[in-house]
Amino acid sequence: MIKLLTIISVLTLLNLSFPILVSAQEKPNVKQMIRVSPVILKVSLEPGTEQNYKIKVDNLLDTPLPLKASVEGFDASDEEYGVTVSDQSIASPLMDWISLDEKDAILPALTSRDFNIKIAVPSSVPIGGYYAMIFFTPIFPGVPVSSKIGVLALANIAVAEQKNQADIVTFNFDKVLYEKSPLLTTIRVKNTSLNYFTAKPTLTIKPLFGQDLTFELEDKTILPGKIRRWQRAFDLGNLYGGIYTATLSVSLENGDYIYSTTHFIGFPVKKLGLSLLFLIVSSYLLIHRKRVKKAVRLLFKGQ
Numbered sequence: 001m002i003k004l005l006t007i008i009s010v011l012t013l014l015n016l017s018f019p020i021l022v023s024a025q026e027k028p029n030v031k032q033m034i035r036v037s038p039v040i041l042k043v044s045l046e047p048g049t050e051q052n053y054k055i056k057v058d059n060l061l062d063t064p065l066p067l068k069a070s071v072e073g074f075d076a077s078d079e080e081y082g083v084t085v086s087d088q089s090i091a092s093p094l095m096d097w098i099s100l101d102e103k104d105a106i107l108p109a110l111t112s113r114d115f116n117i118k119i120a121v122p123s124s125v126p127i128g129g130y131y132a133m134i135f136f137t138p139i140f141p142g143v144p145v146s147s148k149i150g151v152l153a154l155a156n157i158a159v160a161e162q163k164n165q166a167d168i169v170t171f172n173f174d175k176v177l178y179e180k181s182p183l184l185t186t187i188r189v190k191n192t193s194l195n196y197f198t199a200k201p202t203l204t205i206k207p208l209f210g211q212d213l214t215f216e217l218e219d220k221t222i223l224p225g226k227i228r229r230w231q232r233a234f235d236l237g238n239l240y241g242g243i244y245t246a247t248l249s250v251s252l253e254n255g256d257y258i259y260s261t262t263h264f265i266g267f268p269v270k271k272l273g274l275s276l277l278f279l280i281v282s283s284y285l286l287i288h289r290k291r292v293k294k295a296v297r298l299l300f301k302g303q
Contacts, residue, residue: 030147033061033138034107040221041117043094043155045130048123054114055151057136059107066106066139069115071098072150074133079188079229082221083152085133094130094155097121121157129196129224130155154221156195164252165193168260169227171248177265182233189250189258191222198222200251201230207241207266219251239266 035058043051059065073091075084101116117134137148170188189199200219206212213236220228236244248260 030138030149033065033140034059034067034136034149036136036149036151039151041134041151041153043119043130043153045119045121045125045155045157047121047125047157049121051119051121053117053119055117055134056112056114057107058112059110062109064106064108066104068137068139069100069103069105070135070137071095071100072133072135074131076131076223076226079227082223082226082228083133083150085150092130092132093125094119094132094153098132098134098153100134117153125157127157128194130157131196131223152221154196154223163193164191164195164197164254164256166191166197166199166222166250166252166258168248168250168258170229171246171260171262173246173262173264175264177267178239179266179268180239181235181237183236183264184231184233185246187217187230187248187250188227189222190227191224194224196221196223197253199228202249202251203234204247204249205234205236206245206247208243210241236266239268241266 037056041053041055043053045051057067072085073095076082078084097119099118099120101118105113105115107113115136132153133150134153135148135150167190168187169190170186172186174184174186185203187201189201191197191199198219198221201217203215203217204212205215213234215232215234217230217232220230222228242265244264244266246262246264248262250258252258
């Protein structure tokens with residue numbers, strides 16, 4: 001610890017002595033300072049065993065970088081990103097099973113090192129999913145204390161069910177009638193099984209007239225009992241297909257899928273209205289052309 005404080009003091013003096021360097025690195029982004037891999041640590045838990053894993057951390061700076069490693073819980077209720085770290089973060093038993101070989105370290109400039117992760121699994125563990133975050137926090141002048149990057153540790157243990165299960169809670173578009181693209185859709189999927197898994201939605205849109213279009217969305221990990229949300233705008237080009245059928249299929253890994261279908265109407269109503277108005281006026285002028293000519297002559301004659 002004394003060595004770490006000494007390094008921090010030296011870096012602080014360098015920070016005060018070289019203002020040009022400081023201005024170039026003012027308010028650095030933690031993601032530009034370090035890189036970790038893997039970002040998701042899929043843990044294979046077996047009761048009564050000890051698991052060992054490695055996390056690689058790269059120092060992307062041309063100066064030494066002190067790091068602090070920690071294991072924390074998180075709030076998994078964020079539907080968009082899945083992970084939120086706050087004072088209300090939920091503790092998980094997996095946190096107590098994880099130990100780090102070194103919690104404080106100094107990475108030389110432009111180098112990398114492996115952090116050894118040891119997971120001691122109790123002999124008796126209830127079935128279900130477990131998760132925790134392993135954070136790496138740069139201790140560097142000008143970096144906020146809250147700036148850190150994490151690795152998500154996920155584990156399933158003694159789960160009897162082999163089939164991943166989920167419900168499509170929401171699948172809709174922001175309108176029923178579209179005259180032009182884009183179309184905004186909202187998809188929400190809830191994990192109703194005891195496993196965590198990665199869900200990947202695929203949307204197929206079939207018009208009454210025209211070719212089918214298929215869109216693949218990004219995959220997201222869903223923890224047991226949690227919901228993940230996808231919101232995306234789709235460009236279908238010209239909407240002349242009339243009634244569109246949108247079919248959503250969501251892959252839940254291991255060949256498991258869930259499906260949902262909805263409909264919307266795509267048609268340029270305003271353009272059609274203007275076209276009909278032009279057609280009606282043109283037809284009237286053509287049918288009553290003699291009367292129209294007479295009216296025009298009287299109009300100009302009166303002037």
